[in-house]
Amino acid sequence: MEPTNVKNPEYYHKVVDCQYACPAHTPVPEYIRLIAAEKYTEAYLVNWESNVFPGVLGRTCDRPCEPACRRGRVEEEPVAICRLKRVAADNKEDITRFIPRGPFPPNGKKIALIGGGPASLTVARDLAPLGYEIHLFDEQKAGGGMMRSQIPSFRLPDAVLNEEVGFILNMGIHAVFNKRVESLKAVADEKYDAIFVGTGAPRGRDLSDLPGRSEGAANIHIGIEWLANVAFEHTHAIGKKVIVLGGGNTAMDCCRTSRRLGGEQVKVVVRSPFSDMKASPWEKEDAMHEDIPILDNHVPLSFEVKNGRLTGMTFDKVHPVYDENGKRKLVSTGEAPVFIEADDVLIAIGQENSFPWIERDLGLEFDKWGMPVVDALTFQSTMPNVFFGGDAAFGPKNVITAVAQGHQAAVSIDLYCNQKSLTERPSPFTNLMSTKMGIHEWSYDSLVVNDQRFAVPQAPKSETLRDRKKEVELGFDVKTAFQEAQRCLNCDVQTVFTEDRCIECDACMDICPTNCITFTTNGDEADLRTRLIAPAENMSQDLLVSATLKTGKVMVKDEDVCLHCGLCAERCPTSAWDMQKFLYNMAKPASYLPSKL
Numbered sequence: 001m002e003p004t005n006v007k008n009p010e011y012y013h014k015v016v017d018c019q020y021a022c023p024a025h026t027p028v029p030e031y032i033r034l035i036a037a038e039k040y041t042e043a044y045l046v047n048w049e050s051n052v053f054p055g056v057l058g059r060t061c062d063r064p065c066e067p068a069c070r071r072g073r074v075e076e077e078p079v080a081i082c083r084l085k086r087v088a089a090d091n092k093e094d095i096t097r098f099i100p101r102g103p104f105p106p107n108g109k110k111i112a113l114i115g116g117g118p119a120s121l122t123v124a125r126d127l128a129p130l131g132y133e134i135h136l137f138d139e140q141k142a143g144g145g146m147m148r149s150q151i152p153s154f155r156l157p158d159a160v161l162n163e164e165v166g167f168i169l170n171m172g173i174h175a176v177f178n179k180r181v182e183s184l185k186a187v188a189d190e191k192y193d194a195i196f197v198g199t200g201a202p203r204g205r206d207l208s209d210l211p212g213r214s215e216g217a218a219n220i221h222i223g224i225e226w227l228a229n230v231a232f233e234h235t236h237a238i239g240k241k242v243i244v245l246g247g248g249n250t251a252m253d254c255c256r257t258s259r260r261l262g263g264e265q266v267k268v269v270v271r272s273p274f275s276d277m278k279a280s281p282w283e284k285e286d287a288m289h290e291d292i293p294i295l296d297n298h299v300p301l302s303f304e305v306k307n308g309r310l311t312g313m314t315f316d317k318v319h320p321v322y323d324e325n326g327k328r329k330l331v332s333t334g335e336a337p338v339f340i341e342a343d344d345v346l347i348a349i350g351q352e353n354s355f356p357w358i359e360r361d362l363g364l365e366f367d368k369w370g371m372p373v374v375d376a377l378t379f380q381s382t383m384p385n386v387f388f389g390g391d392a393a394f395g396p397k398n399v400i401t402a403v404a405q406g407h408q409a410a411v412s413i414d415l416y417c418n419q420k421s422l423t424e425r426p427s428p429f430t431n432l433m434s435t436k437m438g439i440h441e442w443s444y445d446s447l448v449v450n451d452q453r454f455a456v457p458q459a460p461k462s463e464t465l466r467d468r469k470k471e472v473e474l475g476f477d478v479k480t481a482f483q484e485a486q487r488c489l490n491c492d493v494q495t496v497f498t499e500d501r502c503i504e505c506d507a508c509m510d511i512c513p514t515n516c517i518t519f520t521t522n523g524d525e526a527d528l529r530t531r532l533i534a535p536a537e538n539m540s541q542d543l544l545v546s547a548t549l550k551t552g553k554v555m556v557k558d559e560d561v562c563l564h565c566g567l568c569a570e571r572c573p574t575s576a577w578d579m580q581k582f583l584y585n586m587a588k589p590a591s592y593l594p595s596k597l
Contacts, residue, residue, distance in 0.1 A: 014559075018068055035087055125171065204225060205350040242345070385416065454484045497546055
């Protein structure tokens with residue numbers, strides 16, 4: 001193998017598994033160390049730079065970082081990355097003096113944002129300080145989009161959302177709420193330099209073809225619409241017996257909200273097996289903790305209506321059959337149909353995009369599914385000055401993905417407005433610096449603790465089920481937060497090897513607790529991976545391969561199992577190994593106007 005090109009910013013980025021897995025590439029170990037040092041404001045601002053909504057995401061994120069966490073390779077549970085983010089948000093000082101506040105010197109460009117959700121707000125946050133005049137339009141009474149209408153207050157208090165949305169709107173954004181955009185052409189006629197569409201996936205899927213759907217319509221509700229009606233206080237109650245159809249996070253929010261609005265016998269009924277449900281494991285756990293049974297393998301057959309009123313639903317019991325490719329088919333068990341009583345049914349079986357307000361003669365192409373044709377790199381549509389992001393671009397995902405796409409769309413808009421190539425993207429900001437403070441001392445705590453993951457306390461169920469606005473999770477106290485933060489393995493502190501200092505004494509190889517370092521003759525990658533002290537079996541993580549050493553061997557390190565404990569650097573008598581902190585910041589828009597060059 002050729003020596004590893006560690007100057008490629010993506011090499012070390014990939015080693016920081018949690019940050020690499022985060023769509024917005026938040027520097028996770030960096031802010032966790034700051035939390036351990038009780039520097040909560042600094043930790044919050046590190047988050048705010050990349051994920052924009054630390055308080056929101058510290059409560060509601062889908063946590064793609066946690067399955068990637070290196071801690072999960074040495075014990076059962078990863079670091080509670082998401083909940084530590086909340087610690088920074090809950091304990092920060094007043095940060096308004098650190099947040100850019102408009103108005104800013106204008107650059108003469110005007111941008112329209114349609115929709116006030118996380119993607120649009122991210123675009124606004126990134127572009128406003130560069131002098132763009134931002135006009136935001138949303139049909140809701142306040143900003144936040146689906147964060148406000150679809151995430152219940154017992155998971156996300158209004159005060160948290162209002163604060164973080166306010167940070168952005170106070171940048172001088174011209175926000176027009178209670179304004180539904182009915183025509184893209186009308187917006188385009190206003191001569192905006194660019195238009196960003198971040199309208200989400202506002203239409204919930206229905207079961208309109210199911211018998212009894214129209215007859216029982218008064219008590220059959222689309223889940224996301226019902227949640228919005230609850231959030232905006234148009235709906236205050238529900239029947240005592242409730243069926244929630246669906247196995248995703250929206251279904252979990254619907255069933256838990258139903259318990260707080262009068263539902264005494266709330267059941268979630270899902271077609272798939274329990275293990276195949278799309279809801280996050282913790283969302284399912286919270287629902288079951290609130291005495292909500294989840295009935296899997298039940299396919300809806302009909303809504304049952306008697307004397308003009310819904311009485312329940314009938315289901316066919318099924319079981320999954322998988323073919324040789326792992327594709328699932330649900331097959332009836334042949335048992336008699338199952339009837340479940342219900343006063344109300346909430347349908348939460350998925351969401352769809354809806355663009356009736358976009359005229360089809362503007363030059364903006366749609367695919368066969370009715371989705372706009374959007375470039376996956378630039379988020380530009382076939383109408384050059386129109387960009388999409390969030391759920392409106394590629395369908396429903398989550399808040400952190402919408403934020404990441406908002407960042408990329410903002411970069412594209414800035415490039416477009418300055419007549420630059422949209423495919424020549426700015427590089428991320430990176431830095432690599434030694435953490436050495438002495439012969440055997442580092443500027444971070446490298447001790448690998450043995451603590452198991454700490455549980456996040458919850459308010460008593462007797463209280464939370466009586467008040468839909470009372471937050472269930474209480475968050476870590478600062479002592480527990482410190483202990484949880486200490487579980488982080490600091491995988492952004494890289495083991496940097498300098499060949500010309502190495503005397504090949506094998507001390508690093510001998511002391512390594514995971515046997516991830518090997519000195520051996522070179523070969524191709526497939527061969528090398530089998531000849532290491534511990535075979536490197538995870539092909540998704542690279543090998544660190546040195547240049548040829550004086551003996552003709554090479555040093556090979558398996559990045560997959562390294563604990564970043566620093567023992568190799570401590571033991572090395574010549575400082576051939578060093579522990580160097582790697583910082584990776586996702587590229588943001590920068591003004592490309594000649595006056596700024």
